[in-house]
Amino acid sequence: MMLPPDSRGMGRVHAFTVDLEEYFQVAALEPRIPRSTWEDEAEEGGEVPWPSRVEEPCDLLLGMLADHGARATFFILGWVARRHPELIRRIAREGHEIASHGWSHRRVSEMTPDAFRQETMRTKAVLESLSGAAVTGYRAASFSIGPREGWALSILAETGHRYSSSIAPIQHDHYGWPEASRHPWRPVADGPLEIPPAVVELGGRRWPVGGGGFFRFWPYPLFRGAWRRLERREDHPSVFYCHPWELDPDQPLPEGLPWKNRWRHTLNLGRARSRMERLLGDFRWGRMDETFAPWIAGEREAPRG
Numbered sequence: 001m002m003l004p005p006d007s008r009g010m011g012r013v014h015a016f017t018v019d020l021e022e023y024f025q026v027a028a029l030e031p032r033i034p035r036s037t038w039e040d041e042a043e044e045g046g047e048v049p050w051p052s053r054v055e056e057p058c059d060l061l062l063g064m065l066a067d068h069g070a071r072a073t074f075f076i077l078g079w080v081a082r083r084h085p086e087l088i089r090r091i092a093r094e095g096h097e098i099a100s101h102g103w104s105h106r107r108v109s110e111m112t113p114d115a116f117r118q119e120t121m122r123t124k125a126v127l128e129s130l131s132g133a134a135v136t137g138y139r140a141a142s143f144s145i146g147p148r149e150g151w152a153l154s155i156l157a158e159t160g161h162r163y164s165s166s167i168a169p170i171q172h173d174h175y176g177w178p179e180a181s182r183h184p185w186r187p188v189a190d191g192p193l194e195i196p197p198a199v200v201e202l203g204g205r206r207w208p209v210g211g212g213g214f215f216r217f218w219p220y221p222l223f224r225g226a227w228r229r230l231e232r233r234e235d236h237p238s239v240f241y242c243h244p245w246e247l248d249p250d251q252p253l254p255e256g257l258p259w260k261n262r263w264r265h266t267l268n269l270g271r272a273r274s275r276m277e278r279l280l281g282d283f284r285w286g287r288m289d290e291t292f293a294p295w296i297a298g299e300r301e302a303p304r305g
């Protein structure tokens with residue numbers, strides 16, 4: 001059923017974002033699926049070590065977005081775009097924003113400025129030739145821009161990116177910059193606008209409610225309550241993120257994965273689809289470049305902190 005966005009009579013339009021990558025490219029699986037194995041190409045007639053599974057969950061996601069009259073931003077890995085050009089064309093055709101998730105899913109903190117510039121430009125060129133539109137948004141793999149990676153933001157601006165969504169303003173064992181702003185801000189003067197995933201401040205603590213494992217971990221009504229709170233208190237839209245592999249509960253997993261990584265990756269995967277349906281119905285959703293347009297253009301400023 002297609003609902004015009006206004007018929008729900010609810011608050012502002014938030015940004016729905018998808019990090020388009022394969023299940024085997026996720027940081028939690030890295031101990032058992034090293035990059036060297038997923039980068040292997042199949043020999044003539046041979047089998048690839050980790051077969052692609054990105055098409056089916058993307059199809060599902062695109063259908064859900066269309067059913068709810070929602071548009072989204074897809075942060076796409078160049079590595080995936082090169083192997084699935086038709087999927088990228090379809091996403092663009094259906095009205096979604098094509099944005100960059102880098103090429104290799106390497107953490108920014110592990111790249112040299114030269115390597116970062118090269119893969120950022122390569123990804124942008126491939127995505128622009130597939131979509132026919134300028135790519136102006138970027139999200140770092142594993143939210144890997146921290147206080148020491150300001151140089152990367154300058155390179156993003158240099159290469160034509162107008163906003164980034166790459167800093168998690170929280171404490172997390174793998175990433176995060178707890179002192180960073182929860183609101184749209186400019187970490188470096190010559191850099192793009194940084195628009196972080198949603199974080200709620202409650203009881204003197206910051207709670208990441210932007211998506212991923214957090215979306216699957218908390219009971220849905222709690223998650224929705226956190227977003228209602230954001231709607232009441234913030235004067236700007238908030239950012240939700242998800243991955244196609246979260247809608248693929250039957251994905252194969254490598255043997256011998258540390259339990260914590262396995263738990264994180266597979267937690268409530270079977271429920272993600274129905275939760276996402278509810279989330280799409282409970283709020284209004286749009287693309288990053290549109291929902292944050294006045295902030296990206298510098299016409300509006302959010303509070304610091």
Ligand SMILES: [Zn+2]
Nearest residue numbers: 019021141142
């Ligand atoms: Zn990613």
